[in-house]
Amino acid sequence: MIDFDEIIDRTGTDSLKYDGGPVMNPYLPDEYLPMWVADMDFACPQPVLDAMKERLDRRILGYSMLLDPGYFKIVTGWFWRRHGWRVDADSIVFSSGVVSAMHTAVERLTKPGDGVLLNTPAYHPFDDTIKRFGRTPVYSPLLYRDGTYTIDYEDLERKAKDPRNTLFFFCSPHNPTGRVWREEELRQVARLCFANGVFVVCDEIHSDILRKGETHIPLAKLYPEETRIITCTSPSKTFNLAGNQLANLVVADKALAREWRETQACGFPNPLSIAACKAAYTKCDEWVAQMNAYVDENFALVKRRLRVDLPKAKFSIGQGTYLAWIDLRGFGLTDRQLKERISRAGLFIEFGDEFVANGEGFVRINLACPRTLVEKAMDILASCLGETHS
Known part of the structure; x- marks a missing residue:
């Protein structure tokens, strides 16, 4: 068994999650528990660390490219093994991250003034990217009923029909809500987009992180002949490798992929x-299974x-995903009031107003951490929001 209970000291490592707190949140005390940005507090799998050390032993870290055919076999093998998705090697394009891929997609697939669709609440770099390149974000709010989120197809269709809207940033599984879209939902989204000439950039970075019994379906798997899809994948969330800056894009249009x-x-x-990705996708299936099971228990604990x-x-x-999206609207506090109260109590999490729109009154908590930290976070929330709080 892998020890996911281990507490690893990350302070003093230029960690955004740990060392960046005072810069990111002025309400935090000197001592605080960071459970915000989406990286894990679990050690990277040992085979990944071993592969990186072996590469370091070669002693030169010069310019690199994906030149080994074996790399593409490994990546496409992972897609097949995990999701039953057959991908041609010549569809794979390297990116230094999913956000970098979004930048490239907006810059190259749209023109200034075009509208780019996204569901809200949303991962804020979607919105930032659209605005950065002089495009217009067009929000299609998700519907929240009985504790779950669904897509508002009527709203999405109306906006997809507007010829000014040419691209859709689609998040699957969805961040921050944790929805894993069902096949009928994916097909409905695809029909609305492709019928109206809307190109889909699908962020599937969380696709390996699923609750027990759940299945992720890559959108492109359902439409193998459709060229207007780019799928963004990465080992970063699954194996805690965000700082390694590597994503594998699946670009359905082979000419575009080549370009x-x-x-x-x-x-x-x-x-x-490169070394880390190859090791992760060949030697760490059991690590992922145990990680998901451990995070499942963290979710159950929070509930x-x-x-x-x-x-x-x-x-x-x-x-x-490993992100809990919790509705705190019942406390009658604004996002600013929630942020100040919870942060001053020593818990660093994220709040609904940080997710573009349609998330007010919710918080996002990262549960990819040792269970003792989850218990501590719940203690802090109970003390600062409970009935006895004054």
Whole structure:
């Protein structure tokens, strides 16, 4: 068994999650528990660390490219093994990250003034990217009923029919809500987009992180002949490798894939990230299984604690990601008030107003951490939001 209970000291490592707190949140005390940004507090799998060390032993870390055919066999093998998705090697394009891929997609697939669709609440770099390149974000709010989120197809269709809207950033599984979209939902989204000439960039970075019994379906798997899809994948969330800056894009249009590869449209990989990805996708299936099972228990713990200690909170466990999206609207506090109260109590999490729109009154908590930290986070929430709080 892998020890996911181990507490690893990350302070002093230039960690955004740990060392960046005072810069990111002025309400935090000197001592605080960071459970915000989406990286894990679990050690990277040992085979990944061994592969990186072996690469370091070669002693030179010069410019690198994805030149080994074996790399593509490994990546496409992972897609097949995990999702039953057959991908041609010549569809794979390197990117230094999913955000970098979004930048390239907006810059190259749209023109200034075009509208780019996204569901809200949303991962804020979607919105930032659209605005950065002088395009217009067009929000299609998700519907929230009985503790779950669904897509508002009427709203999405109306906006997809507007010829000014040419691209859709689609998040699957969805961040921050944790929804894993079902096949009928994916097909409905695809029909609305493709019938109206809307290109889909699908962020599937959380696709390996699923609750027990759940299945992720890649959108492109359902439409193998459709060329207007780019799927963004990465080992970063699954194996805690975000700082390694490597994503594998599946670009359905082979000519576009070739152009992006030849022009290095999304940058160059670093040699350690290549070694890490290969090891992760060949030697770490069992690590992923145990990690998901451990995170499942963390979700169950949060649900139990909220039910007992904070009955005003509403929480339904999502089907995917390691991010808990909790409804705190019952406390009657604004996002600013929630942020100040919870942060001053020593818990660093994220709040609904940080997710573009349609998330007010919710918080996002990262549960990819040792269970003792989850218990501590629940203690802090209970003390600062409970009935006895004054």
